[in-house]
Amino acid sequence: MSTSGVVVPSTAAGFTHPRRRRDGTVGAVLFGTSSSTIGTVLLAVIVFVAIFGTSISPYDPRDVVARPYLAPSAAHWLGTNDIGQDIFSEILWGTRVSLLIGLIAATAAIVVGTLVGVVASLAGGLVDQVLMRFTDVVLTLPFLPLAIVLAAFLGPSLWNTALVIALVIWARPARVVRSQGLSICSRTYVEAAHALGGGFFHVLRLHVVPGVIPLALSQFILATSGAILTEASLAFLGLGDPIQKSWGTILYYAQARGAFLNGTWPWWVLPPGFLISATVLGFALVGRSLESVLMPRLRQH
Amino acid sequence: MHWYLGRIGQYALVLLAALSLNFLLPRAMPGSPLRFLAGEDVGMLAPAQVAEIRARYGLDQSLGAQYVTYLRNMATGQWGFSYQLGKPVLAAIRDRLPWTLLLVGSSLLVATLFGIFVGALAAWRRGRGLDTASLTGAIVVDSLPTFWLGMILVAVFAVELRWLPIYGAYTPWGPRSGLPYLLDVLRHLALPATTLTLASLSGTFLVMRYAMLDTLGQDYIRTARSKGLPERQVLVKHAVRNALLPVSTVVFLNLGFLIGGATVIETVFSYPGVGTLLFQAVLNRDYPVLQGAFFILTVSVILANVIADLVYPILDPRVRGSGS
Numbered sequence: 001m002s003t004s005g006v007v008v009p010s011t012a013a014g015f016t017h018p019r020r021r022r023d024g025t026v027g028a029v030l031f032g033t034s035s036s037t038i039g040t041v042l043l044a045v046i047v048f049v050a051i052f053g054t055s056i057s058p059y060d061p062r063d064v065v066a067r068p069y070l071a072p073s074a075a076h077w078l079g080t081n082d083i084g085q086d087i088f089s090e091i092l093w094g095t096r097v098s099l100l101i102g103l104i105a106a107t108a109a110i111v112v113g114t115l116v117g118v119v120a121s122l123a124g125g126l127v128d129q130v131l132m133r134f135t136d137v138v139l140t141l142p143f144l145p146l147a148i149v150l151a152a153f154l155g156p157s158l159w160n161t162a163l164v165i166a167l168v169i170w171a172r173p174a175r176v177v178r179s180q181g182l183s184i185c186s187r188t189y190v191e192a193a194h195a196l197g198g199g200f201f202h203v204l205r206l207h208v209v210p211g212v213i214p215l216a217l218s219q220f221i222l223a224t225s226g227a228i229l230t231e232a233s234l235a236f237l238g239l240g241d242p243i244q245k246s247w248g249t250i251l252y253y254a255q256a257r258g259a260f261l262n263g264t265w266p267w268w269v270l271p272p273g274f275l276i277s278a279t280v281l282g283f284a285l286v287g288r289s290l291e292s293v294l295m296p297r298l299r300q301h
Numbered sequence: 302m303h304w305y306l307g308r309i310g311q312y313a314l315v316l317l318a319a320l321s322l323n324f325l326l327p328r329a330m331p332g333s334p335l336r337f338l339a340g341e342d343v344g345m346l347a348p349a350q351v352a353e354i355r356a357r358y359g360l361d362q363s364l365g366a367q368y369v370t371y372l373r374n375m376a377t378g379q380w381g382f383s384y385q386l387g388k389p390v391l392a393a394i395r396d397r398l399p400w401t402l403l404l405v406g407s408s409l410l411v412a413t414l415f416g417i418f419v420g421a422l423a424a425w426r427r428g429r430g431l432d433t434a435s436l437t438g439a440i441v442v443d444s445l446p447t448f449w450l451g452m453i454l455v456a457v458f459a460v461e462l463r464w465l466p467i468y469g470a471y472t473p474w475g476p477r478s479g480l481p482y483l484l485d486v487l488r489h490l491a492l493p494a495t496t497l498t499l500a501s502l503s504g505t506f507l508v509m510r511y512a513m514l515d516t517l518g519q520d521y522i523r524t525a526r527s528k529g530l531p532e533r534q535v536l537v538k539h540a541v542r543n544a545l546l547p548v549s550t551v552v553f554l555n556l557g558f559l560i561g562g563a564t565v566i567e568t569v570f571s572y573p574g575v576g577t578l579l580f581q582a583v584l585n586r587d588y589p590v591l592q593g594a595f596f597i598l599t600v601s602v603i604l605a606n607v608i609a610d611l612v613y614p615i616l617d618p619r620v621r622g623s624g625s
Contacts, residue, residue, distance in 0.1 A: 133314060140315045140606065142598045144561030145579065149595045152583050153326045232446045233565050237580055251449065255569065260467070265456045273449035281444035
């Protein structure tokens with residue numbers, strides 16, 4: 001810690017635990033510290049709801065099953081919305097939509113980001129300069145307004161939303177992967193591979209890509225948490241698919257249909273927000289844990 | 302000098318990217334670009350108006366010629382016309398921009414001062430209660446959707462407790478001058494600014510804490526302490542001053558995040574800034590306004606970056622040396 005850099009590694013934020021097992025196993029990542037255990041439990045619950053939510057939900061959230069704006073009761077645990085749909089069922093179904101968009105967007109963003117990062121670091125020179133210039137442009141553009149404009153033009157659908165989010169979040173992982181790639185490329189075994197006549201793709205496939213994969217994985221988990229937050233914001237601004245409601249879409253309708261004015265907000269606004277926060281927190285905690293388990297190992301080389 | 306040229310080139314690229322995107326989006330979508338250039342109500346326009354739009358954007362010309370026309374229009378302030386609002390896009394934005402600047406500016410100020418204060422304190426008392434609590438708080442607050450945080454604050458402080466107004470930036474038909482107006486504006490600003498401050502606090506806090514931990518480990522701090530300087534003086538004059546350098550760069554870079562946050566927060570509070578304009582444009586499919594708002598937000602982010610570039614060398618003489 002001799003340079004006063006601007007980038008704050010999460011490990012510096014105090015989440016390394018003295019008693020953490022440093023063996024880098026899956027167990028250490030998921031349950032190594034109390035915060036990673038909290039994250040793992042949160043994610044386990046959310047993933048369970050995402051998979052089985054539609055089977056355990058008491059109603060089909062697309063059906064009108066009662067009078068509008070009902071307060072919570074035994075029949076409707078979280079009451080009903082403005083057109084008499086069951087809010088509890090809406091939230092259960094929404095889990096899958098929110099999680100799916102987050103995962104699809106993060107996957108696409110990480111694939112693109114990793115590719116850009118490794119190619120830039122290995123190719124160097126003009127290719128590196130052009131790719132990084134482009135990456136910096138994307139990083140500088142205000143990303144939420146950019147996402148709003150793209151989403152408005154593409155129209156609401158699960159895939160379009162995921163695409164838009166991927167388009168605005170791939171740049172950060174690209175930067176991170178590139179710096180890791182640069183450090184790999186400067187190592188002697190990569191120089192040796194070059195000297196022995198290993199071509200661009202040979203070195204890329206055998207040395208650079210395997211070297212950045214753990215880092216890309218932790219970036220993927222952090223990107224998922226960012227993607228879920230972004231999806232919620234877009235949906236809240238009315239850019240979500242009204243047929244496949246995510247948590248953000250539910251909040252959009254709650255705001256638009258006067259949940260504050262008729263006092264329905266405690267069961268209409270609070271639960272979806274808690275779920276978004278819990279999911280984002282879960283991914284963030286596990287992502288940071290993975291990062292801090294990887295960092296010491298990555299630095300040793 | 303070389304460094305500045307690089308930065309200028311970078312900002313020119315960002316500007317060009319935003320302009321090109323705005324140019325290409327309406328023309329790359331299936332169907333006639335007219336729908337996107339005039340808004341969804343294009344079917345209700347008179348033939349003469351349609352002809353006027355076609356001429357203004359040069360839609361009968363080649364794509365290259367259209368691009369030149371487009372750039373010239375943007376440069377001369379002809380950002381298109383919103384048929385939904387019944388006024389030019391630039392005029393609509395000009396009405397809204399001061400409110401966004403007020404919201405973002407006040408939040409940035411409070412979040413920066415508070416983040417620096419708590420960050421320095423947390424680093425000084427590393428591993429103690431305050432440190433752990435503020436780190437946990439930063440992680441949790443970062444996980445909350447900004448707009449939802451705003452919704453909760455509205456529900457509690459405006460709807461239930463009735464301490465503060467629910468929406469808007471001033472009372473309609475209320476006082477419009479003097480101290481009463483100022484107080485009215487501040488009362489309306491309180492909740493959205495608090496939301497945005499909370500949402501953007503963690504960035505400054507984490508960087509300040511990290512930089513402070515770094516400076517506290519330096520030799521000159523030990524020297525200062527062994528000279529017998531009071532701890533308070535060591536902290537404020539030696540540690541905090543040096544830790545502020547990295548913070549100063551993040552403050553302005555945070556602005557991009559703040560502007561995104563302001564967009565959703567303005568929507569929650571119906572605050573009459575550019576964010577609400579963007580939201581209404583989304584609802585009405587008013588594409589010219591949508592694009593104008595995106596462009597002005599991009600320009601704001603670039604300006605913030607320029608300010609950061611200009612301020613940083615003043616704060617840190619070492620950058621001046623290595624920069625040229």
